Amino acid sequence: xxxxxxxxxxxxPTDPSLQALTLARxxxxxxxxxxxxxxxxxxxxxxxxxxxxxxxxxxxYAPEAWAAILGQLADRLQATAVFAPGTERGNEVMARxxxxxxxxMAANCTRITPGSPMTLTRQRWGGSLLEEAALRSSxxxxxxxxxxxxxxxxxxxxxxxKFTPQLKEHELxxxxxxxxAAPGGGVSLAEAKVIVxxxxxxxxxxxxxxxxxxxxxxxxxxxxxxxxTSAGWRPHTDxxxxxxxxxxxxVYIACGISGATQHMAGLKGAKRILAINxxxxxxxxxxxxxxxxxxxxxxxxxxxAEIRKLR
Amino acid sequence: xxxAVCVKRVPITGGRILLTDDAHAINTQxxxxxxxxxxxxxxxEAVRLIEANKGxxxxxxLGPAEAVEQLRDAMALGxxxxxxxxxxxxxxxxxxxxxxxxxxxxxxxxxxxPFDLIFFGNESADSGGFQVAARVARALGRPFVTGLKRVTxxxxxxxxxxxxxxGRDVYAVPLPAVLSVKEGLNLPRYPSVxxxxxxxxxxxxxxxxxxxxxxxELVRLVVPEGQGRRAESLGSGPAAAPAVVDVLRKAGVx
Numbered sequence: 001x002x003x004x005x006x007x008x009x010x011x012x013p014t015d016p017s018l019q020a021l022t023l024a025r026x027x028x029x030x031x032x033x034x035x036x037x038x039x040x041x042x043x044x045x046x047x048x049x050x051x052x053x054x055x056x057x058x059x060x061y062a063p064e065a066w067a068a069i070l071g072q073l074a075d076r077l078q079a080t081a082v083f084a085p086g087t088e089r090g091n092e093v094m095a096r097x098x099x100x101x102x103x104x105m106a107a108n109c110t111r112i113t114p115g116s117p118m119t120l121t122r123q124r125w126g127g128s129l130l131e132e133a134a135l136r137s138s139x140x141x142x143x144x145x146x147x148x149x150x151x152x153x154x155x156x157x158x159x160x161x162k163f164t165p166q167l168k169e170h171e172l173x174x175x176x177x178x179x180x181a182a183p184g185g186g187v188s189l190a191e192a193k194v195i196v197x198x199x200x201x202x203x204x205x206x207x208x209x210x211x212x213x214x215x216x217x218x219x220x221x222x223x224x225x226x227x228x229t230s231a232g233w234r235p236h237t238d239x240x241x242x243x244x245x246x247x248x249x250x251v252y253i254a255c256g257i258s259g260a261t262q263h264m265a266g267l268k269g270a271k272r273i274l275a276i277n278x279x280x281x282x283x284x285x286x287x288x289x290x291x292x293x294x295x296x297x298x299x300x301x302x303x304x305a306e307i308r309k310l311r
Numbered sequence: 312x313x314x315a316v317c318v319k320r321v322p323i324t325g326g327r328i329l330l331t332d333d334a335h336a337i338n339t340q341x342x343x344x345x346x347x348x349x350x351x352x353x354x355x356e357a358v359r360l361i362e363a364n365k366g367x368x369x370x371x372x373l374g375p376a377e378a379v380e381q382l383r384d385a386m387a388l389g390x391x392x393x394x395x396x397x398x399x400x401x402x403x404x405x406x407x408x409x410x411x412x413x414x415x416x417x418x419x420x421x422x423x424x425p426f427d428l429i430f431f432g433n434e435s436a437d438s439g440g441f442q443v444a445a446r447v448a449r450a451l452g453r454p455f456v457t458g459l460k461r462v463t464x465x466x467x468x469x470x471x472x473x474x475x476x477x478g479r480d481v482y483a484v485p486l487p488a489v490l491s492v493k494e495g496l497n498l499p500r501y502p503s504v505x506x507x508x509x510x511x512x513x514x515x516x517x518x519x520x521x522x523x524x525x526x527x528e529l530v531r532l533v534v535p536e537g538q539g540r541r542a543e544s545l546g547s548g549p550a551a552a553p554a555v556v557d558v559l560r561k562a563g564v565x
Binding site: 061063064088091092094095096098099100103104105106107108117119121123124125126127128129130131132133134135136137143170173174175176177178179180181182190193194218220226229230232236237239242243244250251258259260261262264268271272273274275282283284285286287288289290291292293294295298299301302303305306307310 | 324325326327328337348349404405406434436437438439440441442444445446448449450452454455456457458472475476477478479480481482483484485493494495498526527528529530531532533534535537538540541542543544545546547548549550551552553554555556558559562563564565
């Protein structure tokens with residue numbers, strides 16, 4: 001039997017959690033889920049038992065406590081493998097489980113094949129490269145790379161079992177004490193429908209005026225590449241890429257961005273990419289849906305002017 | 312105050328990743344190298360803490376002989392000295408990396424006292440294992456907070472801010488602690504010329520730990536297929552603007 005940590009949002013399991021359940025089922029063993037604090041509906045996801053951990057201290061996120069609970073449950077059920085979604089929290093909790101159990105862990109897997117050793121494919125470089133690996137472990141600890149495994153429904157009636165975990169004081173020492181809401185205003189990069197993004201080709205901090213103008217006309221968010229934040233032209237909150245924000249807009253307009261793998265790792269969710277660059281051979285120009293060759297300092301204002309004509 | 316920061320040497324990949332013939336590594340023949348981005352911010356934070364509180368900062372890395380370049384880079388930014396766990400260039404998994412770093416940290420603490428803070432990157436840019444810091448923290452029995460975008464030492468504790476959907480989650484843990492940080496924590500400074508020169512004279516202690524058999528073993532690397540985007544040219548220069556607007560309209564965003 002395998003155990004899967006299921007994260008929830010708004011009373012429903014998150015998509016990365018359902019993806020983790022799908023990959024976990026590929027081992028062909030009964031699947032049990034761990035839910036922290038409150039039950040959610042997991043019917044149709046092939047889960048035999050949903051274990052709900054109840055404890056007064058679980059009101060806010062406490063990663064070491066979550067790891068203790070997941071570890072305790074895996075021990076009690078004698079789980080042959082443990083899964084979690086490859087989200088920030090999923091990876092964090094699994095790393096703590098791995099440290100507690102002194103077992104190897106494979107983060108952000110996209111495929112697994114049972115066996116001894118288990119063979120698997122996992123993401124490197126934010127998904128720009130894949131690694132095929134052998135995992136030698138009595139109990140594989142696996143996180144599943146979000147949005148790489150299509151969710152497959154599986155009929156099963158899910159039984160709910162509540163339990164109260166035993167938690168030690170030091171396991172509660174690391175917990176969220178306060179949530180500070182992000183300042184309002186502007187369009188959030190992660191959720192923007194349209195993003196106008198600038199790279200080194202924009203040339204300067206001031207050069208972003210034309211990017212902001214076009215973004216304003218489109219109701220778009222402003223993005224940028226890592227070169228731009230490193231130069232101090234834009235704040236890191238605007239950075240799109242492996243170490244910035246991963247985006248999923250309808251249209252991504254890339255202005256003067258070469259398209260290093262660091263940047264492309266953030267663009268996998270973009271529906272359409274429109275690239276503007278003076279170099280037609282720039283990687284982003286070769287990986288775009290639409291391209292315009294030339295000087296962005298002329299092209300971007302021309303697009304803004306064209307949009308104004310429509311109003 | 313004593314602060315340590317663990318860094319990893321990674322290649323600066325360009326637009327396309329090329330592999331070696333045996334597909335065990337990235338072909339780095341024409342590539343430069345850097346400190347993995349999250350860890351660069353860890354270095355900057357360590358330097359700022361020691362500038363503000365006095366004491367000593369130490370950078371550690373596990374990597375090939377050439378990784379001394381990244382230790383020199385860290386020292387050029389202001390790190391006081393470095394510990395190099397030298398490998399023959401083979402891949403080390405997260406478990407083995409953590410064990411070697413732990414041993415080096417313990418040895419250094421035995422001589423110089425505990426580090427108030429040990430910084431790691433949230434995950435390395437290349438292998439992205441997400442686990443080295445957690446293993447070291449657990450073995451040291453210290454509180455561990457991940458993915459931080461702001462770190463403020465307040466007396467005997469440290470306030471930690473983590474970016475989450477809709478804002479920031481705040482933690483506070485007592486020192487000594489282990490923290491993993493993310494790019495955006497700060498804007499790392501550029502090394503000055505005197506900084507570079509001083510770095511050349513700062514001490515680097517070298518040890519050569521034995522590599523255990525990996526339990527997560529790399530078999531081969533595969534470059535994933537592209538997303539199959541086929542670039543359609545909309546023309547060149549400002550004359551392409553109407554075609555761009557047409558694309559935006561068809562996409563339903565205008």
